[in-house]
Amino acid sequence: MEDNMQDNLSQSGAVTAPPPEKPKGKPRRFNCPSCGGTITLKAVGLSVHAVCSSCSSVIDTTDENYRIIEAAHQNTQKTLLDIGTRGRLKGIEWEVIGYTDKTDGLEMYHWDEYLLYNPCYGFRFLVQESGNWNFVKVLRRDVPGAGVSNEIVFEGQKFALFLRGEAVVQYVKGEFYWRVKKGERTFVADYIAPPRIISVEKNNEEINISLGEYIEPGDIASAFAIREKMPDKTVVAPNQPASGQDGYRNMWLVAAAAFALVLTVQFTTMATADNAEVYTNSFIVRPPQKGQTIATASFNIPKESNVLIQTSSQIDNEWLELDLSLIDEKTDKAYDLKQAIEYYHGYDGGEHWSEGSQSAESYISKVPAGNYRLLVDMDSGAFEKNGGVLLSMAIRRDVPNWSNFLLATASIFIYPLFALFKRWNFEKNRWSESDYTPAIYRINEEED
Template structure:
């Protein structure tokens, strides 16, 4: 560490990083350039904008088991807002940068830029660029302006300093190309949660500028009362007259006006406070967006939430369906060329649901960008219930966000709403199926019951008598007349069924038997008719057959006794060989019919559950770009 005295006020100025060439005096705000041990005063550094950041100079943390400290900061303004770049110094003198914007954090490190880096003007949002063997997508391109700096910095900056930059990302990493120098500076890293850095020495929440300093003023157009609750707010929309006011301008300059065609009453009033998913939130902004599909308008509401702990989040509501949304700097991997393109994000596979152009039709309250009615973005949604991954693409930026479906009751409880929220209508793109995980247990139970039924059937087959109690050879004349005969009496013992079988010599012929089984002592009888026919031949070189020369009938639960058969036969006329018939009566024959009836009955329950699950998924995908196709790929188990 090197120490020198500020040439303006004499205060000690420390240079802990060997790479630092600029420092801002912590006492008089002089901008000092280091020339070995001599300090050149470039004048007073502009004031930083107040913000609600928990970070401050001197705060420390750990990244991958390496200790670091925050030694500098650059505050920059871009088209849609303000962000901080914190200069990190590790114990091994390695430098890094922690980018902070709207509650999102990205940690990057300087990296040698390839010689093939295209010129700034040659880059375009959405295009791909390979950096050190990784494919990145350009997600943002613009020229940012420095507001001010503090602490130690490795290069010269000042108010008004311009930095043309492009941001790039893939599923795992984030990169920035800074074209303020030649060749461009490259920084590569990753999105990270602040809690993962084990930070100490952070600002106390009471010291941050947040909801404790609500700013109130009147709309410069209609004098309606307006408020700014969240630090980082760039614009405030007046729901009364349609004016959009510059929140960063002390005179509250009007940025734009829109014609209010319809007024909307937010279900979550502006200023509402609630506790949702482990954090306290204020409802600071409300907007309505709309897409038009097949000449039909579909509109939904979006609420901007602000938390001192988490930064900005969103709640969206459509037809009673709610989603809790967080933006991400990561870019998923997209698999195209499939019936439904897929997005791979953090190990989860999402199916493409819909792509449409969304338009803002109404705004009210605070926003982190200069919002305007009429602004448009091409939105592509990918679903993996209860999650939905969304890409919003404008001319200069691609933004990804991750939404999670939440029940209306959770929203109502979180914000202590007095009114009852609308009950969800239809099925939302990422609404969890109430049948998820419930179909497969039914099939498992079906399998278990089927196995049990099969074992029982096998036991019955083994235990059955399957005993022939009577058999005889019969013959019938082909004379077209009816004939009758009566068999001998035969004893039937035990319990169970009786099967009467006829094995005939029919060949392209028929035989009708009117049969009656009679118990000699009680007179109990069982009557049944059998129409037996068998035909075959060849037609066009192909053989065919119809019917069967064999026949059997099952008489259930025939009690023991002494039985005989009365048979009345009808045969075709024409003469010829007699029709022979091998008649057999068999006691207690194992039957599969009961098994298959049981199987059919058991199938009803899993099939009904599957049908409900499939119906739910069909209703989901009926609202997608694939409404005409069935959802063969859905996981409804």
Template sequence: MEFTAGSAQVVVCAHCQTVVARSGATFEAHGKIGRIVPTDSPLQLGAEGRYARTGYRIIGHLQKDHGAGPWDEWYVEFDDGRTGWISESEGAFHLLFEAGVEEGLPLEGLAPGERLRLRNRAWVIEERGHGRVVSAEGQLPSDVDPTEDSWYVDATGPKGTFLTLDFGTRAQDPEVFTGEALKLEQLGIAASQLRPRAQRVELKQARCTNCNGPLELRAPDKSLRVACPYCGALLDVSQGRLSFLRLLEKPSETPLIPLGAKGTLDGTEWLCIGYLVRSCTVEGVRYPWEEYLLYHPARGFTWLMHSNGHWVFLKPMAAGDVQLVPGVAAFYDRRRYKAFQQVTAVTEAVLGEFYWEVTAGERAKATEYVAPPYSVNVDATEDEVTYTHGEYLAPGVVKDAFGLKESLPKPQGIAPSEPNPHKAGMASTFKWTLMWLLGLFVLAGFFTVRADNRKVLEEAVTVPADAQPGTPTAMHFSEPFELPKRGNMEVEVSSAALDNDWLGIQGDLVNQDTGEVVGFYEELSYYSGTDSDGSWSEGSHSGSTKLSPLPPGKYVLRTTASFDPGPARPRAFNVTLTHDSPNGSWFCVAFILLLVGPAWALFRSHGFETQRWAESNLADSD
């Protein structure tokens, strides 16, 4: 026996598995521990790596089990004297360092999905579980007891940070370990020091223990459960061999993506190894969907979900990377995801291989937050919560990715994370409308600057006191005036002396060269008084109108006044003619026509969103 690490207090005999502890200069045998079971871990004792520019060496190895197969934890000692642990979970590695004891923190109340603040950082609890040490090798920092069932809580923080609370057999005061999630290459271990991955070759061509049907396991080193496609038997694989658990109801539908099919998504070739049928019931109506488990040796597991012809590619994510207001919104990667729905998801049928102890009847609270075409999905059970980031895929993308010969079902209805097909068109419409509006304003400015806007006549007219309304006695002729070019005409009529009366002006512009007459009529009225509510007034002392463009030439304005017959009195008004004035009517018509396109695009886009959110059961929570 040899202690080579200064931090080690226990060493496991490589020959007889006796646990030997040292206390000063004395040594004690503390019984025997199980021998390490070969797993798919690439790590091994003695391997040397480098992290944050500091070298380290793996000096100890524990295997723990919670009843569903062992997982590996590796004890490491750094060149600078620090120690830590590398833990493995479903192909992921976490390097953790001891951070003391959190006194007063109870195990009770630390439920998956809950948030806590510890060591000046916010964490999200992903798992609460327990297990015992079943085997060990090498040098370890403390004694191991295979009879103890220890509790732990795992949590994640932002940017890959990781937290483990080790309660042991206590109800509070856990040991705190903090660190981060790393990829295998980030451990800094040379490829020559990595162990060839163990292969359960005997399971690749196994037979169902219930019906003796041939089974082809596609990820035998990762799978814990296999559902037989022939008889529906659920088989356990955690101990390296198949053992019958129970019969399940076989899926009523054939998977659209066959088990064993390979497809490229997100730049990775995935292997389809599992198929689930899950459902939820809302107001007495069952809503089923399908989930396909995809596997890649380096990237691990991911999911492809299908519902009513819609597909979503789901990638695992750390809960700590998401800021969550439960039932309201999620914030991830500078994007806000609005809560869409929350249901109880039930697993109905199982086919293929799975990395957890799957079984029919499993229930989880599933919550979906959407920012089309993306989504954040939270599945929570009593012991664990998992977060996935989804991206909506068109059926054609899935068909091409897996090389499927048959066409996939056409989408029905609107999926929660389906991108709004009118949104991109709306953006383009608004862009082009803005450009046309700018052009319209430039054109209007050009015509305004180019217009003469010249007053060609200002006439003060007095109607004689004895004149009769609408007769030649109320008629007046102006002096001739010249229009040098073709242009429109703006007519302004005003009568400052008008009081509780009205005055109508019939005007005629007579072209002296051609005799052509262009007429107009403008009526002025102004009334005022007082009543129980105070003073009031209505009408106006002035009015204006625009005439169509007139050809050049010499003109005379003829006006004829109309009014109420009454006591004889003179009536006076003013007439002003402005030639070639800016005319905004065409601008208004063009402006309105240009707004029709954006209005229609906005209407279609809003209609799509209204139809989408009509299916939400959390839409009112925002």
């Protein structure tokens, strides 16, 4: 090599040999200054602190002599994801290079923060709390109001304040691109717009803003080939998406489309219905005719349609019962129905009251075209009292009817409304862990 270069140089200074090759990037191995164990640094040039896996001493890797920041002789904590584990998330391979165990200021809540590294894509975090996981990336941008406001806007989306609190570092292992310190406290504020969460971490020296996305435990388990059981989900995570988010939206879209269709059908039917009177009459029924069947004159229904039978009687504090039978004169097919008219009123304790009404109506949903008669059997308490009963009757065909419409509408919306309630309940559970619960999810708290 030396000789070659000399030769090249002697030829009028024109060098053709390629310059000496630069070393390729590789992990750096060194010995722990405290216990002598081997430490392998993965994010060379980026990591500034490494924790010895044998003795847990914290070492400054920017220092040529690997200065010990904190000598410690303790066993390493076992974690679900080991340092050095690799996994592929969203198409990118990540290596677990660091782990931090954190708690809130009162040490009531614990969470795991794994630091992931890829030489091209940099760093991410996997955060696990109460069985819920977030995939987190540091945001390199100014988010106005972060940590201060109750609502912040990021990428045009509103994020609502969920909690403010403290985070305390309880335990560390692996390597870090910042100076880690056990017992270090940072102010934390979380903002949510499920499935995303923005976390603001602040100490005296800096503000860090990161964006997390909810990730299913099963996705973590398969990405990192975790054989152990994943921690159970014990609460609704702040940014956990309601299950079946797309299905839920689609369900409402389908319901709205179905309702639009039903509405169209209803209005079309109403606009085009004949709504024609085919028979009308009034009879006075005397006591001697009690128990006899009265037959109306024959009337024609020109095309298949529904039939409405309306009856009324000026009874007063009395009852009237009708057995009606619509007879197709050609086939003798009978459509039977009963009607009852009851009307009572009075004056009690200084108040007028009344109940029932003096009329009744019934639909027969569909009869074929043809000639029909109506047979009427009547009984009433008014026979004896009044010596006779006046009964008025009208028969209409092809009458616009709301009942099918109401039935259809109810069946369209019953499940979406049930789902809406379930969702509200889910949101109420989500916000039950927060001090900033929106009013519509606060119902139970007021009872407490």
